[in-house]
Amino acid sequence: MANRPLALRRADRLRHAWVIGPTGVGKSTLLANMIIQDMADNRGLVVLDPKGDLVSDVLSRVPENRRDDVVLLDPSAIDRPVGLNILDLAGGEHARELAVDHLVHVMASLWRSSFGPRTTDVLRNALLTLTHSRAVDGSAHTLVELPEILVNKRYRAFVTGQSSVPLSVRPFWAAFEQMSDNERAQVIGPSLNKLRSFTTRSSLRLLLGQSEGIRLSDVFTKRRIVLVPLTAGVLGAETTALLGSLLMAGLWSAAQARVAVAPERRHAVFAYLDEFQNFLKLDLELADMLAAARGYGLGMVLSHQFVSQLTPEIKAAVLGTVRTQIAFSLELDDARALAPRFAPLTAEDLSGLAAYEIALRASVDNTTLATATGTTLPLAASTGDGEALARQARERYGVSREEVERALQARITPPQHARTFGREAST
Numbered sequence: 001m002a003n004r005p006l007a008l009r010r011a012d013r014l015r016h017a018w019v020i021g022p023t024g025v026g027k028s029t030l031l032a033n034m035i036i037q038d039m040a041d042n043r044g045l046v047v048l049d050p051k052g053d054l055v056s057d058v059l060s061r062v063p064e065n066r067r068d069d070v071v072l073l074d075p076s077a078i079d080r081p082v083g084l085n086i087l088d089l090a091g092g093e094h095a096r097e098l099a100v101d102h103l104v105h106v107m108a109s110l111w112r113s114s115f116g117p118r119t120t121d122v123l124r125n126a127l128l129t130l131t132h133s134r135a136v137d138g139s140a141h142t143l144v145e146l147p148e149i150l151v152n153k154r155y156r157a158f159v160t161g162q163s164s165v166p167l168s169v170r171p172f173w174a175a176f177e178q179m180s181d182n183e184r185a186q187v188i189g190p191s192l193n194k195l196r197s198f199t200t201r202s203s204l205r206l207l208l209g210q211s212e213g214i215r216l217s218d219v220f221t222k223r224r225i226v227l228v229p230l231t232a233g234v235l236g237a238e239t240t241a242l243l244g245s246l247l248m249a250g251l252w253s254a255a256q257a258r259v260a261v262a263p264e265r266r267h268a269v270f271a272y273l274d275e276f277q278n279f280l281k282l283d284l285e286l287a288d289m290l291a292a293a294r295g296y297g298l299g300m301v302l303s304h305q306f307v308s309q310l311t312p313e314i315k316a317a318v319l320g321t322v323r324t325q326i327a328f329s330l331e332l333d334d335a336r337a338l339a340p341r342f343a344p345l346t347a348e349d350l351s352g353l354a355a356y357e358i359a360l361r362a363s364v365d366n367t368t369l370a371t372a373t374g375t376t377l378p379l380a381a382s383t384g385d386g387e388a389l390a391r392q393a394r395e396r397y398g399v400s401r402e403e404v405e406r407a408l409q410a411r412i413t414p415p416q417h418a419r420t421f422g423r424e425a426s427t
Helices: 027-040 053-059 064-069 092-110 117-131 143-151 153-160 167-178 181-195 202-208 237-260 283-296 312-321 332-338 347-351 386-397 401-411
Strands: 017-020 044-049 070-072 225-229 269-274 298-304 324-327 357-361 372-375
Touching (some): 017 027, 044 053, 044 237, 053 225, 053 386, 070 386, 092 237, 117 143, 117 153, 143 202, 153 167, 225 237
Parallel strands (some): 044 225
């Protein structure tokens, strides 16, 4: 049989794709080619790259007419950081509550050993309070203020004294203030050291601590191309996992807000997550999330190296929900585990694939077809200066570090006699 091209329709791609294969087999080239095609098709995109090479390849191949759409969220660029306020949400009270629930769930998944019902209660009430209140200058609060509202009594009084704070959280704060210092320390102590990750790590503080910045909803409404290099060797593994997980929580909240948009107007947006197991910290909810994402017009491409990287819950969610599955040359243990799925190929076939050769189970018209083999296309030549485009993106969307630090300090230092929105803050 003659060679023929393999491709997926938009509707089939919204049922997601899973890509597995160790380093050096061609995964990044495949992802880059898919991203380049999506940019050419005027799609909104999010790319989480734990190595940095994929983002570099994409930056040097952005079509000229899409260059103004590029947003580079590089946490290592602390001289002129681009901001992302996870708490600055459109969509009203219901959207805020959903977003807060996602954030608490992510934190609980990341820090299981220090989370219990009381910690969940503390964080949920604190986050709801921050999302419904404003700083002295009227700007939105950020995630960086989360530890402050728990330990800074004067700042807490200023925030909780605002009339916009929901009645539902006021009993919590009334009880919190009645506690002794030792009792409060016991309540917040188990998680406070983790929350300090937002304020003591410059990369997170400067990115997440900007009241104004890009919104992940812009990926859907303005078709932005959001590129996020999360190089663990530069940022550290915990910072990489934390930021990537928060970004995914924010993206999912933005996707859910599309329920207010007529289905025929929900143009497709795609998220590319390399080493996705580090960022999708939703465990048992992941299957529901993947199933619902299609309806919101969000398709995901999930890539990683080995089956053993996945928890049993995430493995079940991915293999049971992601309809298009792509395997490059596999380690023998993975080849044996996946051979029944890619039959009639054997474990020896899967481990013997050449570089850039794939085994593909494609979803077409909601039906997963029999396994096919193929060879991925080589990466096209660069079409522009990626480093120059990165500088332009930082200049367009970034803010000087000094300005960010001044604003952060101002938000947690209310004037001695400041009045809140509707009532006076106690001191």
